[in-house]
Amino acid sequence: MRQNLAGVLHRVAPLGLVLLVVSACHIKLVSDYDDNFVQAAVSTEKEISTLLQNLRNPPIGTDITYKGNIANYNKVDVDMNHLAVLSSSHENNAASIAQVNKVIEIVHGLETLHRDNTTLSPAFVTQKQQDIDLAFAIVIRTENDKKAGM
Amino acid sequence: MARFDISAVGKAVLNAAANAAGKTWKKVQHDFTADLQQVLQNASNIALQLESGQLSEAEAQDLLKDQSAILFLLAEEVDVDSQIVVQNAVNAAVDALWSAVKAAAGLAA
Numbered sequence: 667m668r669q670n671l672a673g674v675l676h677r678v679a680p681l682g683l684v685l686l687v688v689s690a691c692h693i694k695l696v697s698d699y700d701d702n703f704v705q706a707a708v709s710t711e712k713e714i715s716t717l718l719q720n721l722r723n724p725p726i727g728t729d730i731t732y733k734g735n736i737a738n739y740n741k742v743d744v745d746m747n748h749l750a751v752l753s754s755s756h757e758n759n760a761a762s763i764a765q766v767n768k769v770i771e772i773v774h775g776l777e778t779l780h781r782d783n784t785t786l787s788p789a790f791v792t793q794k795q796q797d798i799d800l801a802f803a804i805v806i807r808t809e810n811d812k813k814a815g816m
Numbered sequence: 817m818a819r820f821d822i823s824a825v826g827k828a829v830l831n832a833a834a835n836a837a838g839k840t841w842k843k844v845q846h847d848f849t850a851d852l853q854q855v856l857q858n859a860s861n862i863a864l865q866l867e868s869g870q871l872s873e874a875e876a877q878d879l880l881k882d883q884s885a886i887l888f889l890l891a892e893e894v895d896v897d898s899q900i901v902v903q904n905a906v907n908a909a910v911d912a913l914w915s916a917v918k919a920a921a922g923l924a925a
Binding site for chain 1: 831843847851854855858861865870871872874875878879881882883885886888889890891892895897899900902903904906907910
């Protein structure tokens with residue numbers, strides 16, 4: 667009886683070891699989907715969209731100079747920084763971090779031109795809005811791809 | 817100003833992207849292609865608006881930088897998608913191995 671048990675254990679032990687190893691072997695090349703990141707991106711895009719819409723079609727009495735919009739730019743900067751922190755808080759998330767940094771460059775381009783030129787042409791504001799919309803759409807889509815698993 | 821040939825540039829960029837993505841290209845090309853066309857159309861419009869004086873040179877330069885940035889965002893998306901495809905393939909293989917080992921051990925699947 668004891669010999670039989672020893673024989674079974676001898677046969678099953680290597681398999682048990684393989685079971686243990688294989689069961690813990692799923693690889694992770696890409697971070698998990700982060701809903702907080704997507705919500706923050708949607709909110710930031712809306713913030714920038716409001717700023718640009720007011721520059722393009724200002725309500726009566728609206729100051730469309732850079733000085734008149736510093737508070738709005740500060741809020742956008744804080745939101746973008748929040749996105750950068752969220753993306754950096756995950757492992758295996760280099761692509762999303764790089765994307766957020768690139769969107770920050772796009773937004774800073776707007777702020778720099780506004781500061782240097784005081785006012786912006788309607789054609790510029792319209793195209794900038796489209797660029798920022800597309801940039802955020804790609805960033806959010808990339809995050810959604812993680813959830814969908816492609 | 818020299819004419820911006822959207823078709824030729826689009827083809828060259830798509831080929832470069834397809835080569836970079838390799839075997840995963842078929843699974844990631846759907847969004848890339850549409851957004852690339854948008855970027856190329858934007859670049860063409862910017863050239864025309866600069867020519868007509870609707871955009872200043874500084875504005876046109878900034879907007880062209882945006883188009884380059886958007887291409888970068890797309891490239892990063894393709895990179896993530898490719899990694900997900902590889903991750904799924906490897907994990908599916910691990911699952912198959914797991915099932916085979918469990919069957920050999922006489923455990924329920």
